[in-house]
Amino acid sequence: xxxxxxxxxxxxxxxxxxxxxxxxxxxxxxxxxxxxxxxxxxxxxxxxxxxxxxxxxxxxxxxxxxxxxxxxxxxxxxxxxxxxxxxxxxxxxxxxxxxxxxxxxxxxxxxxxxxxxxxxxxxxxxxxxxxxxxxxxxxxxxxxxxxxxxxxxxxxxxxxxxxxxxxxxxxxxxxxxxxxxxxxxxxxxxxxxxxxxxxxxxxxxxxxxxxxxxxxxxxxxxxxxxxxxxxxxxxxxxxxxxxxxxxxxxxxxxxxxxxxxxxxxxxxxxxxxxxxxxxxxxxxxxxxxxxxxxxxxxxxxxxxxxxxxxxxxxxxxxxxxxxxxxxxxxxxxxxxxxxxxxxxxxxxxxxxxxxxxxxxxxxxxxxxxxxxxxxxxxxxxxxxxxxxxxxxxxxxxxxxxxxxxxxxxxxxxxxxxxxxxxxxxxxxxxxxxxxxxxxxxxxxxxxxxxxxxxxxxxxxxxxxxxxxxxxxxxxxxxxxxxxxxxxxxxxxxxxxxxxxxxxxxxxxxxxxxxxxxxxxxxxxxxxxxxxxxxxxxxxxxxxxxxxxxxxxxxxxxxxxxxxxxxxxxxxxxxxxx
Numbered sequence: 001x002x003x004x005x006x007x008x009x010x011x012x013x014x015x016x017x018x019x020x021x022x023x024x025x026x027x028x029x030x031x032x033x034x035x036x037x038x039x040x041x042x043x044x045x046x047x048x049x050x051x052x053x054x055x056x057x058x059x060x061x062x063x064x065x066x067x068x069x070x071x072x073x074x075x076x077x078x079x080x081x082x083x084x085x086x087x088x089x090x091x092x093x094x095x096x097x098x099x100x101x102x103x104x105x106x107x108x109x110x111x112x113x114x115x116x117x118x119x120x121x122x123x124x125x126x127x128x129x130x131x132x133x134x135x136x137x138x139x140x141x142x143x144x145x146x147x148x149x150x151x152x153x154x155x156x157x158x159x160x161x162x163x164x165x166x167x168x169x170x171x172x173x174x175x176x177x178x179x180x181x182x183x184x185x186x187x188x189x190x191x192x193x194x195x196x197x198x199x200x201x202x203x204x205x206x207x208x209x210x211x212x213x214x215x216x217x218x219x220x221x222x223x224x225x226x227x228x229x230x231x232x233x234x235x236x237x238x239x240x241x242x243x244x245x246x247x248x249x250x251x252x253x254x255x256x257x258x259x260x261x262x263x264x265x266x267x268x269x270x271x272x273x274x275x276x277x278x279x280x281x282x283x284x285x286x287x288x289x290x291x292x293x294x295x296x297x298x299x300x301x302x303x304x305x306x307x308x309x310x311x312x313x314x315x316x317x318x319x320x321x322x323x324x325x326x327x328x329x330x331x332x333x334x335x336x337x338x339x340x341x342x343x344x345x346x347x348x349x350x351x352x353x354x355x356x357x358x359x360x361x362x363x364x365x366x367x368x369x370x371x372x373x374x375x376x377x378x379x380x381x382x383x384x385x386x387x388x389x390x391x392x393x394x395x396x397x398x399x400x401x402x403x404x405x406x407x408x409x410x411x412x413x414x415x416x417x418x419x420x421x422x423x424x425x426x427x428x429x430x431x432x433x434x435x436x437x438x439x440x441x442x443x444x445x446x447x448x449x450x451x452x453x454x455x456x457x458x459x460x461x462x463x464x465x466x467x468x469x470x471x472x473x474x475x476x477x478x479x480x481x482x483x484x485x486x487x488x489x490x491x492x493x494x495x496x497x498x499x500x501x502x503x504x505x506x507x508x509x510x511x512x513x514x515x516x517x518x519x520x521x522x523x524x525x526x527x528x529x530x531x532x533x534x535x536x537x538x539x540x541x542x543x544x545x546x547x548x549x550x551x552x553x554x555x556x557x558x559x560x561x562x563x564x565x566x567x568x569x570x571x572x573x574x575x576x577x
Contacts (some may be wrong), residue, residue: 024466025055025466025467025470025488026466026488026489029057029058030058031044031048031052031058032044032048032058033177034174036190037190037195038190038506039182039184039187039188039189039190039385039504039506040178040179040180040182040184040187040504040506040507040511041176041177041178041179042176042177042179043174043175043176043177044174044175044177045174045175046174046175049175049177049477049478050478052474052477053474053475053477053478054474055470055474175481176481177477177481177482177483178481178482178483178511178514178515179483180482180483180484180501180502180503180507180515181483181484181485181500181502182502182504183351183381183382183383183502184382184383184385184504184506185351185354185355185382185383185439185457185502185503185504185505186354186355186383186385186425186429186435186436186439186504186505186506187385187435187504187505187506188383188384188385188425188428188429188435189385189386190385190506191385191424191425191428193424193427193428194385194386194421194424194425194428195421196424197417197420197421197423197424198417198418198420198421198424199417200420201221201416201417201419201420201421202416202417205219205221205416205417206416207415207416207417208412208415208416209222209412209413209414209415209416210412211412211413212409212410212411212412212413213240213402213408213413214402214403214408214409217412217413218413219413219416219419221416221419221420221423222240222413222414222416222419224423225240225419225422225423225426226238226239226240226390228423228426229378229390229392229426230392232353232359232360232361232392232426233361233362233370233376233378233392234361234370234371235376235392235393235394236393236394236395236398237392237393237394237395237398238390238391238392238393238398239390239391239393239398239401239402239408240388240389240390240413240414240419241388241389241390241391241405241407241408241411242388242389242407242408242411242412242413242414243379243381243387243388243389244274244348244350244377244378244379244380244381244388244389245273245274245277245389245407246274246389246407246408246411247274247377247378247379247389247390247391247407247408248272248274248275248278248348248377248389249274249277249278249281249405249406249407250278250391250401250405250406250407250408250409251278251346251375251377251391251401251405252265252275252278252279252281252282252315252317253278253281253282253404253405253406253407254400254401254403254404254405255282255315255344255397255400255401256282256283256285256287256288257282257285257287257404258400258404259287261311261312261313262287262288262289262309262311262312262313263282263287263288263289263312263313263314263315264288264289264291264308264309264312264313264314264315265279265282265283265288265289265290265291265315265317266291266292266293266301266304266305266314266315266316266317266343267279267290267291267292267293267316267317267318268292268293268295268296268317268318268319268329269292269293269294269295270295270319270322270324270325271317271318271319271322271348272319272323272348272350274348275317275319275348279317291304295322296327296329296330298330298333298334298337301316301337302337302341305337305341305343308341313343313344314341314342314343314344315343315344315346316334316337316338316343316344316345316346317345317346317347317348318331318334318346318347318348319347319348319350319351320347320348320349320351320352320356320362320363320364321349321350321351321352321355321356321363321456321458322351323350323351323458324458324460324487324491324492324498324500325455325458325460325553325556325557325560326454326455326456326457326458326459326460326557327455327456327557327560327566328352328363328455328456328565328566328569329347329363329565330563330565331347331363331364331367331369331373331565332367332368332369332564332565334369335369335372335373338372339372344374344375345372345373345374345375346373346374346375346377347362347363347364347373347375347376347377348377348378349362349363349364349376349377349378350377350378350379350382351382351383351456351457351458352366352456353378353379353382353383353384354383354384354425354426354429354436355383355436355439355456355457356436356569359430360383360429360430360436362376362378363569364376366568366569367565367568374393374394374397375391375392375393375397376391376392376393377389377390377391377392378390378392380418380422380425383425383429384421384422384425384426385421385425386418386421386422386425387414387418387422388414388418388419388422434505435505436505438505439457439503439504439505439507440457440569442457442503442505442507442509442512443456443457443459443503445509445512445513446459446501446503446512446515446516447459449512449513449516450516450519450520452557453557453558453560453561454561455557455560455561455566455569456569457502457503457504458500458501458502459500459501459502459503460487460498460499460500460501460553460557461484461498461499461500461501461519462496462497462498462553462557463486463497463498463499464495464496464497465495465497466486466488466489466497468497469486469487469488469497469498469499470486470488472486472499472519472522472523473485473486473499475522476499476518476519476522479518479522480514480518480522482514482515482518484499484500484501484515484519485499485500486498486499486500487499487500496553499519501515
């Protein structure tokens with residue numbers, strides 16, 4: 001008779017919650033890849049690719065990068081036929097020999113599950129753990145010998161060929177992925193100047209900032225970047241934050257902690273999670289209230305503003321480029337309401353900075369209302385190709401956020417190499433003006449080729465259900481080596497699941513053409529219909545499911561493609577491809 005072990009209430013609740021996500025095709029897991037010196041490509045072990053395509057968790061110990069790193073650092077071709085080090089080999093004799101450790105063989109028996117419906121991600125982890133001869137402890141890492149640090153190439157030009165040699169070795173079980181899933185819109189993360197700046201900074205100054213920016217973590221390099229961002233946005237000053245998420249949290253909590261008048265926050269219904277969470281946190285102290293207006297519905301916002309108490313302060317906050325639909329806020333209408341009602345206007349330009357406007361200052365610049373935005377919030381992790389967030393604003397608002405924005409105050413400042421990379425990315429974007437038109441030309445090409453409304457480098461292909469979206473994403477991944485993520489609830493409303501295509505200036509015309517061909521060939525076998533609609537004398541062919549929510553979403557996007565806001569971005573779109 002099987003002995004059942006006691007299961008704690010916490011374990012029951014945790015596994016039940018994860019299992020529910022898994023059953024609804026909503027469970028997300030990490031998918032480790034081997035990065036390349038590219039903004040749009042990566043490598044993945046073929047076994048992990050197979051698991052990814054069918055929705056299984058990553059295989060335990062499926063990739064060990066020790067030999068990969070050693071070969072690169074020593075500038076030697078990968079010896080993929082060599083065995084793993086004796087220490088690692090002796091501890092994992094039951095696993096397949098070589099630089100990659102696969103699942104334990106099927107002969108390894110696992111204990112029977114004591115509960116019905118254990119999440120597969122838990123089973124996979126436990127199986128991998130029980131497959132180890134040293135149960136309860138992870139195998140030790142075989143780090144490269146310390147003397148290899150002196151053999152690191154001093155030039156990227158000498159470094160890259162050896163990485164490519166390793167990647168092209170036919171006996172190395174890696175597959176190349178073309179990524180349409182990242183936010184590196186200008187392809188700056190892999191720009192040689194950006195990489196060189198980061199490498200030089202870490203060589204000269206080390207890695208971390210070592211403390212909070214308000215204690216001792218702010219360096220002259222931090223201030224130089226802040227001044228450059230303030231110039232870009234046309235503001236008095238700027239404050240760097242550890243992430244874009246932290247920037248929104250810091251702004252909202254600081255503006256509602258002044259201790260005087262009540263603050264009423266007005267937030268677009270489709271704002272980013274960082275704005276939503278920041279607003280909710282700001283309201284917990286009782287000094288602020290949150291009012292959510294329908295997405296881009298200026299009449300609804302004005303109705304809410306009309307009921308504002310006379311002694312209250314109003315703060316309106318919105319994304320400029322919304323990350324799931326790729327549409328833009330009507331910042332001109334918001335500026336007009338600001339003039340009428342006197343509220344503080346905060347705009348998160350995370351996806352639009354360096355992408356929109358003559359100088360890359362964002363959607364507010366493209367729409368001619370930069371000077372009417374009080375707080376420009378942004379990130380360095382998208383078009384900058386680095387990491388971090390920032391708040392470009394007046395000197396007095398910066399002082400308030402610097403002192404009362406807890407997400408900033410109690411976080412370590414950005415690492416100096418990251419700051420150097422972002423500063424160089426800003427300079428490159430100012431110098432290489434072709435990058436913005438290049439990515440917009442790809443937007444136009446994809447829109448015309450698929451017959452979908454594409455308002456920005458974020459192009460949603462609305463499918464409908466979770467299973468349909470995951471099925472199409474899996475076929476693109478497995479059969480075509482293309483990663484186009486399936487976006488599901490709670491990120492988007494139920495019935496509007498989609499593939500979210502992210503385009504970059506690092507993509508080529510051939511990349512986009514291959515993507516379109518793959519989507520057309522893959523969608524025909526997945527009950528994903530093609531809708532033909534006559535509109536304004538032209539035909540729109542859009543991939544979507546037959547359910548009503550997805551149809552409504554597509555109709556909305558088609559209507560948005562012809563608005564003055566969308567047309568204001570047109571100077572960056574090339575019609576001759």
